[in-house]
Each structure stands twice: as structure tokens, then as C-alpha cells.
Amino acid sequence: MASLIGLLKRNYKAFNPPIASPSVASKPIKFGILGAARIAPIALIDPCKSHPEAEVYAVAARDQAKAEAFAKKHSIPKVYSGSNGYQALVEDPEVDVVYNPLPNGLHYEWTMKALAAGKHVLLEKPSADTADETRRMFEYAEQKGLVLLEAFHYRFHPAIQRVKAIVESGELGAVKSISASLAVPGGIMKDGDIRYNYALGGGAMMDMGCYTMNAIRFVTGSDPTSVISATSDKYTAPGSTPSSPDSLIDKGTTAHLALPNDVSATLMCSLGLPAWLGILPVLPRVFVKVQCEGGEVDIFNQVGPWVYHSITVKKREGSGRKQRVEKAYTFKESGVDGNGEEWWTTYRYQLEAFVDKLKGRKPQHWITKEDSIANMEWIERVYEKTGLGIRPRYSFVLS
Ligand SMILES: NC(=O)C1=CN([C@@H]2O[C@H](COP(=O)(O)OP(=O)(O)OC[C@H]3O[C@@H](n4cnc5c(N)ncnc54)[C@H](OP(=O)(O)O)[C@@H]3O)[C@@H](O)[C@H]2O)C=CC1
């Protein structure tokens, strides 16, 4: 009962965050959002409300009525729209950071344009369609002295950090295998969603699989050495033919990877798990499980841990086994110094780190250029192994 009340309180505050007064000592950082994207409120607008040094200043959407309605709903003072709206936003001298939640296939073009205009960029995952684009964006950001972060928000939350710390502590011995899953029941992603559009960088491995690849690499601290096997269920768009480009979209993918030191890994992702017996709803499958020589640790709900998560540690002791369950809503809870409140979402933790970086403070956690490039490289290798091939390469060239 107490934990149910805790869950309700935590989530009420997460979605109704306390409003911070803007800092007087440190000028707030102004964000501009490209597109009235569905993810923007939870990923940036709400987190900014409780951060004294961050504010959402502008939004641009292609359609004027949509842009205005979005701005009004979220109290965003500056609105851009029309065919030049995105460009006008990236050139607005008041904007310090461009948040890029456009479809994956537009990440490269608009991140490059934002960097060219001298803006820092908070870029939605996965970074781009290809590793080559990812490398180019990060190199350009470095050259311009700008901050570019791939928004793998879950990495900033204490929960996944705690799992990694348990693995690294050696308490369970050497890692033998790891599996990571992010799969949602059918019916959530509707036909017409950007995730089902090949030209826009769609596909389950891009959308959900990018997290599973990331978690495997992050928790083990190593990149795969090969993709042993990978299979996909194809998505069939209504009225599509086998030769249409969207026939290269995976609705779900499973891959087996080899990692150094004989560690094996399995990733599973799905944009729509089939119903049991064709009618009974299935639950989302959201977990990371690490098997070690002396036991195992798993986390349920690594991507939305503030809602609820559990970290289960099973340790072999003699002929028996000891089990404990941990929670890590704050860093202090797992015995580490660091900012945060129980109700902070993964996105709020991410914003804290991003603002710290811009303000010259050391962020609690960060995701490096090399990490983002490697993640995209291994996503490509999985796609190659499935036979669907990597997502389309960019046609945009920065003038
Ligand atoms: N961090 C996270 O937890 C999540 C991240 N994401 C990522 O965020 C990005 C956006 O996802 P999501 O918010 O679900 O997507 P939406 O479809 O809601 O938003 C995408 C936005 O892109 C703009 N856009 C520009 N050109 C096109 C085009 N040709 N076709 C469609 N849209 C276009 C639209 O802006 P306009 O308003 O101008 O029409 C739209 O608002 C993706 O990269 C996704 O991977 C998504 C969900 C969760």
C-alpha cells in the first residue's frame, strides 16, 4: 500500500513538476524546439519547468495553426511556422540550444543546420540514419566548439547507473551473458507513424532497438565483436507491395551478439507484439538482464524507471541463493552523491546534465561522441544481418 502511494505521488509530481523561479545569478538557457513533436512535452517542456536555468523559448512547426496551438498549450513565447519556420528558429539569436525531435531521417540535416547557426543541440535518439552521419555531426560540433548530445535519457537516471555499478562492483563475478528488451504491445504505433516510414529512418531496430543496443554496450562497458544472427518481422503497410520502400521496415527484431571475453548478448525489440492467441493483450517487455558467474541482476523498466522499476539481484552463496530487490530513484538512494528528486524523470536528469555541461559544471553522467557513433555502427550491422539493410544515407549537403 505504502509503495502504491509512493508511486502515485512520484508520478503526480513527475507530470506536475514544481515551477522553479528563473535563476538571477545564472542566465537561463533558451531552447528552441524543431517540430511540434509528441515527445517534446515530456522530454523537454516539463523538465524545463523545474530547472531554474532552462526555459523553452521557441517552437517551429510546418503548419501555422499547429505551431500556434502547441505554443499556446505550453506557454512558449516565440512561434515559427511555414516552409522557412525551422530555419528561422535555428537562426534566432535568442535561441541557445536547438532540441531536435524530428523523424530520424531529418536528424542529420537539422542538426547540421543548427550547428552551422552556432547552436548547441539536444538530439533525439537514434542520432541519425547512419554511423557516417553521426560521426559527421559530432565532428562538426567539436569543430564549432558546441555541445551535441544524443538524448538517451535513460542513461542519466540512477536506476540503470545502479545496475552498471552492481555489475562493475564484481559482487556477482564476471559477466557471462546479457539480454535487453524493449517491446510494446500491438496497437500502440498506428499505421502512418514515422516509425513505419523507411525514408524517414523508421524501423523497430532504429526506434526501440537503439536502446537495447545501447544498454548492452553500456552495462557491459564493451562493444560487440560480431552480430551472430539477426532476424526481423517485417511491417506490412496497408496497400503496400513487396517492392515499396516501407517493406524494408522491421516491426520487430531479435539479434544475438558476441562480446569480448566470451560474453554473449541478445537484444529484442518490437513496435507491436502480437496478441496471445490473436486476441489476448500482452504486456510490454522492458528489461535488461545480466547473467554473471556468481548470480544475476536484472532491471525491469529501464527506460521509464521513474514510473516504477525494480532491480533484482540474485546471488549464489554456497549451495543456496540470496535475493534482494533494490530501487534507485535518486543517486543518494544508491549511495552516490548527485542531484535529483524521487519524482525526476529520466528526461529531467538528462536536462540537469545538459545544463551542467553548458554552464561549465561537471555533469553527473554524459554520453560521448564515440559512444553515439559506436551505437549507430552496431545498429547498422544488425540491419545488415537481417537482410533489410541500413537506413537511407543522407542526401543533404551543408552549403
Ligand atoms: N526520448 C524518448 O523517449 C523518445 C524519443 N523519440 C524520438 O523523437 C523523435 C520524434 O518522435 P515522436 O515525437 O514520436 O514523433 P512525431 O511524429 O510526434 O514528431 C515528429 C515531428 O517531426 C516533424 N516533421 C518534419 N518533417 C516531417 C515529415 N516529413 N514527416 C513527419 N513529421 C515530420 C513534425 O513536425 P511539425 O510539427 O513541424 O509538423 C512532427 O511534429 C524520433 O527521433 C524518436 O525516435 C520518440 C519518442 C520517445
Ligand SMILES: O=C1OC[C@@H](O)[C@H](O)[C@H]1O
Ligand atoms: O524513444 C522511445 O521510447 C519509447 C518508445 O515507446 C518510443 O517508440 C521510442 O521512440
